Amino acid sequence: MKASIINMGCKVNQIESTAMLEMLKTEGYELSAPKDVDLVVLNTCAVTGKAESEAISILRRLRRHNPGAKVIGVGCLAQINPDRLRGLCDLVLGQSQKSTLPELLSMPSGTTLVSPTAEPVGDLGDPKPWRTRALxxxxxxxxxxxxxxxxxxxxxxxxxxALERVISGLEAYLNMGEKEVVLTGIHLGLWGRDLEPRLDLSTLLNETDRVLGPKLTDMRVRLSSLxxxxxxxxIDALLEYDWLVPHVHTPIQSGSDVIxxxxxxxxxKEQVTCLIANLKILMPYINIGTDILVGFPGETDNDFQETLELTEKLPFGYLHVFPFSPRPGTKASILNEQISPDIKRARVSKLKKLDAIKRAEFLAPQIGNFREAIIENTPHRSGRLKVLTDNYIPALLQPDSKATPGEMVVIQLGQPQNPYGLAEAYL
Ligand code: SF4
Incomplete structure (x- = not known):
């Protein structure tokens, strides 16, 4: 029996897709590309309207090109809007059902199983290597x-x-020879607040250093969005621990206090300004990235101008820009003053241009600097090896470089002279 899993969305979904793959392998499934398989699982995302439309078009394509396969829709879209998937899937399974997927495969076609409240997703976070870096x-x-x-x-x-579980997971990755681990969560900064006794991220980082610090010379740790x-x-941990990379991704979403x-x-806006400016003073080479949500209901030209000016002014290294799309069940979906698609498109385009400028401004003072980097497993489309520095600069190694994917190296950053706008990297 052959099976395939198609993943959509965030890093947490990636981890859960990997875990579902492992479960299917244990059940004897041979993993394969979606063509000519007996079972396809689509792990959906519901964060934007675009992600929802993509899920629907993937399912339609699967139905057309692989009519014999059993198709299962799981994940966030299945959880919040199972009706959207029902006619296109044999089984619709919510968030909590991911951890018992193999037991549910024999349910009759047409079944929808979604718990009213999404429960913890069991042990889907066990250590498993994923691409160049482990999540x-x-x-x-x-x-x-x-x-x-x-x-x-x-x-x-x-x-x-639990704290012990996070640290033993990191140790397992270290023993597997991983070079980088990304600590990931849906809202990572809430880590520890539900534990007894209540803990927080700074305790976690301090404990990681106490238990593993001397061994963390060949492996670095990155935090996902905060x-x-x-x-x-x-901030103290960033300043103190060499194994914690100088990179923070923090979604500010808007520069208008009203929005x-x-x-x-x-x-x-004032708090964001102080935070980002101080962080940059403390760590000049830290890369601070952000997300901006454009076209929230009621966002005036003036509100957008404030966002543009704030992102121009603050030393962000890159911007991720998303147009607002109403998600069913959220407060914003029923707000008046929805912004027209044309206005949203124009605002997104302005911020995307600014993103290119921010990336170039972040790189410019670092050209000629040496930085630790990991060789990505997947080469760039030009065929050259791609690296990502500790401070999140993507760069291309010189064509004749002798390096192995997954290896940690020290590179010298060069100018972005190639047609892809990426920095050149010299070993
Ligand atoms: S913090 Fe806000 S944007 Fe982030 S996951 Fe929670 S509700 Fe969504």
């Missing part, structure tokens, strides 16, 4: 209910892996 899921769910976001409905409240008000708790309040984001 270590240590937290799931979110309690914040930002006005635009369906994630708390899809994944339920925050739950954390909410702006949660970044200060890790931030409407989004239910618990910070102001």
């Amino acid at each position: 270590h899921k240590i937290q799931d769910g979110c309690d914040s209910y930002c006005a635009y976001c369906a994630v708390p409905f899809a994944r339920g409240p925050s739950r954390s892996s 909410e702006p008000l949660e970044v200060p708790s890790i 931030l309040a409407r989004m239910g984001r618990p910070y102001t």
